[in-house]
Amino acid sequence: MTDFSARIARARFRAWHRGTREADFMIGCFFDRHHASWGDSELAWFEALLEEDDVDIMAWAMGAQAAPAEYAGPLLTALERLDYVTM
Numbered sequence: 698m699t700d701f702s703a704r705i706a707r708a709r710f711r712a713w714h715r716g717t718r719e720a721d722f723m724i725g726c727f728f729d730r731h732h733a734s735w736g737d738s739e740l741a742w743f744e745a746l747l748e749e750d751d752v753d754i755m756a757w758a759m760g761a762q763a764a765p766a767e768y769a770g771p772l773l774t775a776l777e778r779l780d781y782v783t784m
Contacts, residue, residue, distance in 0.1 A: 704740055705732060711747045720751035722782055723758060730781035731772070742772050 698706075712728035715721050728743070735743070746754060746768065756762035758776045775781075 701737065701740070704744070705735075708732070708740065708743055708747065712743075715751050717751060720755060723755055723779075724751070726782045727776055731775060739772060742768070742770075 709725075709728060709732070713721050713725035715724055724747075732740075732743075753762065754776075757764035757768070757773070758779060760777060764773055
């Protein structure tokens with residue numbers, strides 16, 4: 698397994714094991730929908746996001762709170778769409 702593959706596997710696990718069902722669905726579904734097209738910089742962005750509190754990530758995704766500037770960009774825009782959550 699390459700280093701990148703190991704990082705992807707670790708990110709998948711962390712995305713789907715957040716501690717609340719709501720965060721699991723939001724963050725896990727985002728990962729599932731988008732990770733296949735990621736390179737190193739996108740994965741690094743996501744790994745940093747995983748260090749944030751679930752409440753903050755969910756607030757940023759729903760537009761209830763502005764995200765920090767370091768998360769600005771196309772991945773945050775994709776997170777804000779919420780079109781990746783399927784039930």
